[in-house]
Amino acid sequence: MHEIVIIGSGISGLSFAHYCAGAGLHPVVLEKEPRIGGCFHSQTLPGDSSGFRFELGAHTGYNSYRRFIEILKECTLGDRLLHREKVPFRMIVNEELRSITSQIGFFELARHLPRLLLLSKEGQTVESYYSRVLGQRNYENVMRHLFNAVVCQEADEFPADMLFKKRPKNKGIPRSFTLPSGLQEVTDAIASDPRIEVLREREVDQVVAYEDGFKIVAQGGKGEALETRHIAFATPPDEAARILRQHSPELSARLATIGLVKVETVGVALERESVSLDPLAGIVTRGNDFYSVVSSDTVANDRYRGFAFHFKPGQLDSTGRRERICQVLGIDANRLKQIVEKSNSVPSPRLGHDQLIGNIDALIAGKGIFLTGNYFQGVSIEDCVSRSHDEFSRLLAQRES
Known part of the structure; x- marks a missing residue:
């Protein structure tokens, strides 16, 4: 036994x-x-020797992840941590990529942010808490979609205290990291x-x-x-x-x-010169077809770029998802060197x-x-x-x- x-x-x-x-x-x-x-799930290209890979699921470790880092060291991976490059997130606004900060109302933010010191997350949903500390318009136009991307679902009713917990940071570890x-x-x-x-x-x-x-x-x-x-x-x-x-x-x-909520992920890899987008960490959207795109640009590769699109369930079929990917990346379908589809369930x-x-x-x-x-x-x-x-x-x- x-x-x-x-x-x-x-x-x-x-x-x-x-x-x-x-x-x-x-x-x-x-x-x-x-x-x-x-x-x-780290995806590679068959036959590639350049070290290229992109993530279809979890993609980032943080220096506040104490127990996770302990396991890395016990598995002799502590010396293999890679710093993730600082590249920006973008938001699709009217089918154009914009910076996140360009969509934030800073006057509204300045009026509401002091509440962050007073308002507890306990007993609050993501919407009820963050609309109060960031402003209702900022929440609806920007932050709601960022939170949706984080949890791969409509985040409004998610308990606020289950996100973004404060943890001590290990300053000897890169703030955000991955592995080769x-x-x-x-x-x-x-x-x-x-x-x-x-x-x-x-x-x-x-x-x-x-x-x-x-x-x-x-x-x-x-x-x-x-x-x-x-x-x-x-x-x-x-x-x-x-x-x-x-x-x-x-x-x-x-x-x-x-x-539980299902997430339909489609990962694509293509040669670097095939896509003209500036390097980015990911993309969020106000649209109703996908939650986010996660890019491999945080660990740059000279030959390839990879993108994982996390689609909302039941919105597009397989053909529609591929067409949407090509539209967002500004490419023809024949530029895609690899397409990988994966379905996950996440708690709600x-x-x-x-x-x-x-x-x-x-x-x-x-x-x-x-x-x-x-x-x-x-x-x-x-x-x-x-x-x-x-x-x-x-x-x-x-x-x-």
């Missing part, structure tokens, strides 16, 4: 596995896809640890009680069931709810109430989410079930890793009691 099996190989699941491996627990990680990493092969280098490094067993293409059907632990029934491999004393879920909440429906119906029901919490998470934590307290992911403390990389560390600490406490 295994000591711990972890379902999901994104940064939440693999950071949990990293902590377990360090404690000598020999974790097993189950991943339903052929590739690991989840939202850590992209952030996926981190999840690849964790998964390559010989103390961690990663099984790919193992989709879990259900979990049932077995002796003093669990039996996991999964598709793939030889069809064998895995027996484990403890089980951790690092999946979207709807997936955890499905798997736990028979074993823990009340917990499953609570998890199923957490909202609402006010009262902290009480829901409190109820979920109460249901798993003292049991062999552990939950981690981007729907607990927040959606950032550090939020995910911090939750994994907290759950790992709970696992250790249970084993010692």
Whole structure:
């Protein structure tokens, strides 16, 4: 019988596995896809030797990400951090790219900004809080669309205290960073640890009680069931709810109430001379077809540029998305050297989410079930890793009691 099996190989699941491996627990990680990493997805060009890559998901680490940086160093990646170049974000206004600052009303901002010192985020939505501290017009014309880009969904009803948390900064680390092969280098490094067993293409059907632990029934491999004393879920909440429906119906029901939004990402790569846009970090729009574009220009490459478009679900079909990409970049479709499509689900919490998470934590307290992911403390990389560390600490406490 295994000591711990972890379902999901994104940064939440693999950071949990990293902590377990360090404690000598020999974790097993189950991943339903052929590739690991989840939202850590650094795309390369086949046959390219220039070091080019662009990110389809998570794209930036910050020097305030203490636990994430600790894992980087423990995986001997501390010397591989790359400073991200400072290039601007742009906003599409009437189908033209404009600077963000050109769209801000500074008189309105000056009148409202002092409220930042007085107004608490607690109990506030993104809209109710930031429209008060930045001004209603600034919020509607600019900031709403920036926040939409950050969380890849309509952010108005998102709890304000789940975004932009203040954390101590490590001045010895670049303020924002990536790695030479992209952030996926981190999840690849964790998964390559010989103390961690990663099984790919193992989709879990259900979990049932077995002796003093669990039996996991999964598709793939030889069809064998895995027996484990403890089980951790690092999946979207709807997936955890499905798997736990028979074993823990009340917990499953609570998890199923957490909202999710689909994001349709299309990444494109093209030769540098094919696109005339000045270097930029990304693009946001007031339109209704996509949330944002993330560029590879923060790590410049002499030969190629890459762009990941995060589209709103159901607005455009595959052909329409490609046409929109060419329109924004000002290119013909035959200039695209690579097109990669990816679909993700992101949590869509609402006010009262902290009480829901409190109820979920109460249901798993003292049991062999552990939950981690981007729907607990927040959606950032550090939020995910911090939750994994907290759950790992709970696992250790249970084993010692």
